[in-house]
Amino acid sequence: MSKPAIGQSLPRKEDHRFLTGQGRYLDDIVVPGALHAHFVRSPHAHARILAIHTEAAARAPGVVRVVTGRDLAQWTTSLRMAPPIQGLHPVEMTTLPIDKVRFIGDPVACIVATDRYLAEDAAELIAVEYEELAAVTDMTRALAPGVALVDELLASNLISHQTFSAGDPARRFAEAPVVVEAEFHQHRQTHAPIETRGCCAQWDEGRRHLTMHVGNQVPHPYRTQLARRLRLSESQVTVVSPDIGGGFGQKIALYREELTVAALSRALKRPVRWREDRNENLLASCHAREDSVRTRAAVDTEGRILALELKIIEDFGAYCFYPANYVARVVALIVSGPYRISNYASDVKSVLTNKCGYGPMRAPMGMVSWVMEGTIEAIARRLGRDAIEVRRINMLSRSELPYRMATGEVLEDITVRETFETALEAFDIARFRERQRADRERGIHRGLGICNVVESTTYGSAFFKAAGIPGSGYEAAWVKVEPSGAVNASTGLMASGQGYETTFAQVVADALGVAPEDVRLTIGNTDTAPYGMGSRGARGGTAGGGALMLAGQALREKVLSIAAALLGLNSSGELRLARGQVERRLGGEWTGTGLSLADIAQVAYLDPLRLPSGMEPGLEAHKAYDPPPMTYSNSTHLCEAVVHTATGRITLERYLVVEDCGTVYNPMIVAGQQHGAIAMGISGVLLEEIVYDGSGQNRSGSFADYMLATAVEIPSIEIISQHTPNRRNPTGSKGMSEGGVMGAIGSVMSAVNDALSPFGVVADRQPLAPDYIRSLLRGKA
Amino acid sequence: MSEVQTVPVTLRVNGEEKRILVEPRKLLSDTLREDCHLTGTHVGCEHGVCGACTVLVDGRPMRSCLLYAVQMAGRAITTIEGVSSDGQLTPVQQALHEAHGLQCGFCTPGIVLTMEAWLAENPAPSEAEIRDALSGNLCRCTGYHNIVVAIAEAAARLRQAKAGE
Numbered sequence: 001m002s003k004p005a006i007g008q009s010l011p012r013k014e015d016h017r018f019l020t021g022q023g024r025y026l027d028d029i030v031v032p033g034a035l036h037a038h039f040v041r042s043p044h045a046h047a048r049i050l051a052i053h054t055e056a057a058a059r060a061p062g063v064v065r066v067v068t069g070r071d072l073a074q075w076t077t078s079l080r081m082a083p084p085i086q087g088l089h090p091v092e093m094t095t096l097p098i099d100k101v102r103f104i105g106d107p108v109a110c111i112v113a114t115d116r117y118l119a120e121d122a123a124e125l126i127a128v129e130y131e132e133l134a135a136v137t138d139m140t141r142a143l144a145p146g147v148a149l150v151d152e153l154l155a156s157n158l159i160s161h162q163t164f165s166a167g168d169p170a171r172r173f174a175e176a177p178v179v180v181e182a183e184f185h186q187h188r189q190t191h192a193p194i195e196t197r198g199c200c201a202q203w204d205e206g207r208r209h210l211t212m213h214v215g216n217q218v219p220h221p222y223r224t225q226l227a228r229r230l231r232l233s234e235s236q237v238t239v240v241s242p243d244i245g246g247g248f249g250q251k252i253a254l255y256r257e258e259l260t261v262a263a264l265s266r267a268l269k270r271p272v273r274w275r276e277d278r279n280e281n282l283l284a285s286c287h288a289r290e291d292s293v294r295t296r297a298a299v300d301t302e303g304r305i306l307a308l309e310l311k312i313i314e315d316f317g318a319y320c321f322y323p324a325n326y327v328a329r330v331v332a333l334i335v336s337g338p339y340r341i342s343n344y345a346s347d348v349k350s351v352l353t354n355k356c357g358y359g360p361m362r363a364p365m366g367m368v369s370w371v372m373e374g375t376i377e378a379i380a381r382r383l384g385r386d387a388i389e390v391r392r393i394n395m396l397s398r399s400e401l402p403y404r405m406a407t408g409e410v411l412e413d414i415t416v417r418e419t420f421e422t423a424l425e426a427f428d429i430a431r432f433r434e435r436q437r438a439d440r441e442r443g444i445h446r447g448l449g450i451c452n453v454v455e456s457t458t459y460g461s462a463f464f465k466a467a468g469i470p471g472s473g474y475e476a477a478w479v480k481v482e483p484s485g486a487v488n489a490s491t492g493l494m495a496s497g498q499g500y501e502t503t504f505a506q507v508v509a510d511a512l513g514v515a516p517e518d519v520r521l522t523i524g525n526t527d528t529a530p531y532g533m534g535s536r537g538a539r540g541g542t543a544g545g546g547a548l549m550l551a552g553q554a555l556r557e558k559v560l561s562i563a564a565a566l567l568g569l570n571s572s573g574e575l576r577l578a579r580g581q582v583e584r585r586l587g588g589e590w591t592g593t594g595l596s597l598a599d600i601a602q603v604a605y606l607d608p609l610r611l612p613s614g615m616e617p618g619l620e621a622h623k624a625y626d627p628p629p630m631t632y633s634n635s636t637h638l639c640e641a642v643v644h645t646a647t648g649r650i651t652l653e654r655y656l657v658v659e660d661c662g663t664v665y666n667p668m669i670v671a672g673q674q675h676g677a678i679a680m681g682i683s684g685v686l687l688e689e690i691v692y693d694g695s696g697q698n699r700s701g702s703f704a705d706y707m708l709a710t711a712v713e714i715p716s717i718e719i720i721s722q723h724t725p726n727r728r729n730p731t732g733s734k735g736m737s738e739g740g741v742m743g744a745i746g747s748v749m750s751a752v753n754d755a756l757s758p759f760g761v762v763a764d765r766q767p768l769a770p771d772y773i774r775s776l777l778r779g780k781a
Numbered sequence: 782m783s784e785v786q787t788v789p790v791t792l793r794v795n796g797e798e799k800r801i802l803v804e805p806r807k808l809l810s811d812t813l814r815e816d817c818h819l820t821g822t823h824v825g826c827e828h829g830v831c832g833a834c835t836v837l838v839d840g841r842p843m844r845s846c847l848l849y850a851v852q853m854a855g856r857a858i859t860t861i862e863g864v865s866s867d868g869q870l871t872p873v874q875q876a877l878h879e880a881h882g883l884q885c886g887f888c889t890p891g892i893v894l895t896m897e898a899w900l901a902e903n904p905a906p907s908e909a910e911i912r913d914a915l916s917g918n919l920c921r922c923t924g925y926h927n928i929v930v931a932i933a934e935a936a937a938r939l940r941q942a943k944a945g946e
Contacts, residue, residue: 011878018886019874021821021861025887028820061785117785117804194825194833194887194921245823245887246921278826497885497922672881672927679924703830703919710916711925716908 005506005516009668012502023243026198026215027275034271037261038119040109040126042101045135045354045696057125062118068109069096075263076229081320083470088160091320095259102318103354104698105284110260135696139315139351150352160325160350166406167343172307176298182378185765186367188290188690195245198275199258201265210237215244217251217494218534223526225254241524247496249360253321279701286359287690290315295375303379303390307343310335316350319357324350327364333407337372337454338416339394344406354696363741369453370746413726414634419658423636449639449751453743457538457735458631474626476530477547479555481619483605485598487519492532493544494524503665507545511552513577538735547625549730554621562600565612633734635659637743641751645781648770652715662726662734675717677740683709685748689767790851795863803850810834812850821861821890832918835891836860842895861890873897873935882931884922892918900936
């Protein structure tokens with residue numbers, strides 16, 4: 001039989017159009033007669049809107065309409081975020097603000113004109129009268145008594161607060177010989193896809209139907225939201241997602257601008273389009289990652305963790321597009337990662353501030369591995385022990401699996417000791433330590449960073465139910481063989497660079513028994529793709545791949561049943577489909593039957609009376625797959641950094657990762673996902689930062705201020721694959737693509753702290769900018 | 782406010798003359814996309830940092846978001862649509878494909894054009910030199926690793942092809 005398609009590094013089907021400039025991103029879609037929307041945004045972090053004067057703008061050249069929050073309130077419903085979660089306060093927001101603005105960049109009016117330049121010209125003619133209010137720009141101070149309220153319907157800025165305890169942590173802390181405390185402060189960042197947000201709404205008055213072109217990772221849930229908020233049925237809305245120039249979590253929510261554009265298209269009965277510029281994207285799309293964590297660990301004298309306590313506070317910004325506990329809670333849920341901790345307590349707070357709203361960014365829980373590994377390193381420092389040994393003492397062995405964490409999460413098919421030991425050996429730690437010692441004498445401060453990652457990739461419906469969060473984790477797929485034998489497939493996922501058209505063709509190819517080049521995947525159109533939960537987290541491979549595998553297998557069964565009938569056999573047991581040909585096992589050998597998939601398809605569609613009695617005509621299968629509560633993959637990241645003590649600059653000289661993400665559909669594409677995730681983690685730790693000043697002014701409004709890592713800052717990345725299949729799903733996949741962010745955050749912090757260790761200082765906040773490193777070393781180096 | 786007047790300009794894009802009417806303030810990037818219908822030139826930041834909109838002007842890479850169309854009279858512009866003269870992928874494009882040097886593809890046209898011009902002048906670059914030359918193009922997906930591999934491979938193939946001429 002031909003080699004399975006799964007596991008081959010097939011080059012991508014997507015590439016040709018992207019390499020030749022023929023991709024179809026949002027702004028490449030030509031819609032004749034489309035008007036252009038531009039938003040007028042608040043220059044204040046917190047202010048009452050007293051009046052908006054739009055008359056002059058409405059008379060400007062090319063302007064068709066100017067609207068404000070009051071207009072939108074007639075055409076759309078508010079977003080109410082009120083899941084039944086204990087300690088989470090319900091909130092509601094109108095489509096555009098009416099009474100007050102809550103952050104710099106909050107949209108207060110929308111101008112629709114015949115072209116984008118004219119719409120922007122007219123923006124200068126809009127006068128908004130504001131009454132400035134005190135701005136809340138610091139999440140700790142946001143909780144002080146008497147401080148201004150970001151949402152005046154709430155009693156405080158504490159939007160969400162939950163506590164949890166398992167075992168008897170209080171007693172362990174009382175008894176423990178040593179208690180070690182550590183802090184971890186992560187700064188505000190943003191997704192920064194190179195393609196900014198945008199949409200094009202086309203209302204068809206004759207059919208009373210809206211077509212919404214929008215680069216979105218979750219087309220069906222997006223359609224549900226959009227239809228509901230426009231008071232339309234889901235039959236009246238089609239969401240079409242074109243090629244997406246990067247998402248990273250930013251392109252999930254239905255944004256206020258997009259809803260405004262859709263409502264305007266309906267009101268004006270004309271197509272309306274919008275594309276934000278980079279400044280808007282940095283100021284007003286969504287932000288992520290601003291968290292402070294404190295841990296306390298009760299340990300014995302060898303470093304064995306007897307109990308752990310975690311307190312996290314997250315700055316959720318001004319508006320809730322997601323439940324405010326949503327990300328911080330996951331950090332608290334999985335913090336113990338690969339370690340054995342049975343007594344545990346957590347305290348999880350989320351706070352509203354006058355900053356751009358929060359959105360999950362590739363590895364929303366990304367700091368979690370740094371928190372756990374950093375806690376272990378703090379224990380090792382305190383006890384004067386080797387942090388590698390302290391990790392070993394606490395790390396789960398395979399014989400302890402499945403392991404139920406104190407929080408109830410179950411780790412099953414993970415190989416944390418294996419990736420850890422392989423990584424240490426491959427890196428040659430002993431030799432590194434020699435080099436480190438010799439270099440220190442020469443004034444070169446080199447450090448080795450270690451981070452073990454247990455990545456929560458795929459959330460099944462049972463996870464949401466258990467966590468008390470409304471949500472569904474299934475994914476759906478269909479596979480069809482057309483009358484000619486051509487194979488089409490679809491799923492509810494939507495790609496933004498992951499290469500689904502290639503990898504999922506490989507999955508369908510093996511499930512059905514055809515060549516991957518003969519499978520075409522079409523996604524991103526809610527009229528043709530099945531309703532699924534879309535692409536977020538690292539669920540695509542496991543949830544989507546699982547659904548496609550099941551659909552392909554179901555269809556293969558039907559094909560073989562038809563083949564058996566045509567060949568006059570009682571059963572299809574000794575038949576298979578291989579590269580589109582039906583083969584029969586005779587005397588242990590597979591031999592051709594002369595029947596091809598095209599022959600079977602001809603009968604199924606065009607000569608259905610020859611089908612086995614009772615079988616329905618056609619060749620298609622639709623399957624939905626709901627994965628187990630949580631699927632985990634794991635990896636170990638090692639990073640070598642040099643800290644230039646005179647300047648505070650950090651350079652990364654080596655990066656090694658050992659990963660187990662289960663069955664890999666396409667190793668080349670998975671490696672690409674690892675590179676990208678690691679780069680995003682490194683870029684965030686070293687360079688990126690959304691900076692708000694004390695008045696709530698955002699000082700990171702361009703790529704000259706918000707710095708993304710270039711090819712110079714990111715090192716070459718060595719990958720050792722050590723995959724073992726997952727036993728709980730149809731393909732054996734464990735999922736991946738966020739663990740790289742987690743591992744990079746943890747390993748770079750660890751490496752820098754190792755380099756800084758001779759100076760007796762610890763970096764516990766990011767970004768590791770030169771001025772911060774120098775502030776640690778001042779008077780010491 | 783008065784209407785903004787348009788002016789005629791003749792652009793030479795990918796070897797073809799195009800006579801169009803544009804406002805003097807219209808960016809070359811917008812003009813290529815909207816008036817010439819060449820949407821392979823992508824706009825990522827509109828302030829000259831990300832490099833996605835890079836085109837070749839008289840063979841040299843330039844940010845089309847920092848140029849006005851009216852400045853381009855008499856200049857030869859090459860966009861991603863015109864980078865290959867024979868309909869086949871160029872060695873740079875082919876190497877990016879084989880090494881998985883692109884994911885979402887949005888930054889890719891700018892990288893292809895930057896590297897086409899740079900490799901012509903730097904036929905035997907080191908990895909560090911490639912990284913330095915690439916640092917004017919932001920990519921959020923790939924971590925640059927496979928782009929660097931691809932450019933090194935493309936350079937080797939171009940050298941080989943030249944040696945065989």
